[in-house]
Amino acid sequence: MRSIEIALISSVLLVSNTLIAQQDHVQQLVDFFLPMKPQGLLIFEGIWGNNNVLPRDIKNGLEDSTIKQWCYWDGKIVKDDKGKYHIYASKWDQKYSHRDGWHKGSKGTHAVADNIMGPYKDKGLLWPDWQEGKGHNVIGLRMHDGRYAVVTSELTPGEVFVSDHSNGPFKLLGQIKVEDPHGFGMGLARYQNPEKSHYGNMSNVKVMLRPDGRYMIIARSTAPMISENGILGPYKIMGDRIYKKYPELPQTKNEDPTIWYSGGLYHIVYNHWPSKTSYHFSSEDGIHDWKYRGIAFKKDEFKIFKYTDGTINDWQFIERPTAYVENGHVTHFIFSVIDVKKGQDRGSDNHASKIVVVPFDGVAFDKYMKGIIENEE
Incomplete structure (x- = not known):
């Protein structure tokens, strides 16, 4: 009788472990987002937005809640030496529609908060004396020498501005150079005009400091680019689009x-x-063997903008994600969001965009990814 009981228990444990393994196997990045703790009351009235984004925490991230002046987009969080959090992002006057605003009026801007979740206070333009503050696809970072850098692209060839201090002033360091296609097309780095005789602006540029001391760029194409000689480059294109081998x-x-x-x-x-x-x-080296790990998030299936009380904001478009890493793990993501389809934001109306901060369990995520890598070896 005891042997039968042992066999039954073993069978149950086997099934349970199999189910757990199956559940672990299908985990994706989206499973590690955490509920947002409101930084104030969730507000229904007196703020912009369709019902799908109401009520919401107007103190989360960066927004002009009464839409008197600005729409916000892009951005990346950078922590200074005094523990304050800075978002270097873009904005445009709310008189523009979304479709006109980002390419007619977008300017680089700076906001600061005591809490990573917000509220972030707009401190003004990052480079008001350079092309009247023009900037889009704006992100910030700390350079290897400790200086603060802000990168802009899409509307410009791809520039880097630097400052010794988090609050600026930011001065133009120069344009990003990509001089060695390394056997790949220059179109992986810059837009190509219809005549295919000229390469213009970079787009969606993200710059990161590699642990090996080099700088790395990922632009719109997702092709990895590496610089041995500082943030301006010249960069070498080290590979093709990371998704190309996944038809x-x-x-x-x-x-x-x-x-x-x-x-x-x-x-x-x-x-x-x-x-x-x-x-x-x-990827283990950031250059070769990029492996597909599943869906990070999908607007119509996953609701990542969920508060600790269960309230959900269902933003119509979720774009421009960036990860904030501290002590070796991602702790938060930020997203650019808009409440309606972009063509429905007419300007000077009750629709707009903002930057939202969402917490993330990076410790658990990295542990899970480590297990995947070990199983592949």
């Missing part, structure tokens, strides 16, 4: 890649905008 994934209309290093791995998340789906890849 089952969309091969066009991809954008907004973000890159980070945590848990001994390099990670890229990019967005396929027609399906509002973002995909996750990882």
Whole structure:
């Protein structure tokens, strides 16, 4: 009788362990997002937005809640030596529609908060004396020498501004150079005009400091680029689009890649905008053997903007993700969001965009990814 009981218990344990393994196997990046703790009351009235984003915490991230002046987009969080959090982002006057605002009036801006979740206070333009503050696809970072850097692209060839202090002033350091295609097309780094005789602006540029002391760029194409000689380059294109060897994934209309290093791995998340789906890849050296790790998040299936009380904000578009890494792990993501379809934001109306901060369990995520890598060896 006892042998039968032992056999039954063993069978139950085997089934349970199999189920757990199956559940672990299908985990994706989206499973590690955490509920947002409100920084104030969730507000229904007196703020912009469709019902799908009400009520919401107007103290989360960066927004002009009464839409008197600005719409916000892009951005990356940088922590200074005094423990304050800075978002270097872009904004445009609310009189513009979304479609006109980002390419007619977008300017580089700076906001600061005591709490990573917000509220972030707009401190003004980053480079008001350079092209009247013009900037888009704006992100910030700390350089290897400790200085603060802000990068802009899309509307410009791809510039880097630097400052000794988090609050500026930021001065133009120069344009990013990509001089060695390394056997790949220069179109992986810059837009190409219809005549294919000229390469223009960079787009969606994300710059990160590699642990080996080099600088790395991921632009719109997702092709990795490496500089041995500082943040301006020249950069070498080290590979093709990371998704090219996965024909089952969309091969066009991809954008907004973000890159980070945590848990001994390099990670890229990019967005396929027609399906509002973002995909996750990882690599052990950040250059070769990028492996598809599943859906990072999908607007129509996963609700990542969930508060601790269960309230959900269902933003219509979720774009421009960037990861904030501290002590070796991602702790938060930020997203650019808008409450309606972009063509429905007419300007000087009750629709707008903002930057939202979402907490993330990076410790558990890196542990999970470590297990995947060990199983592949």
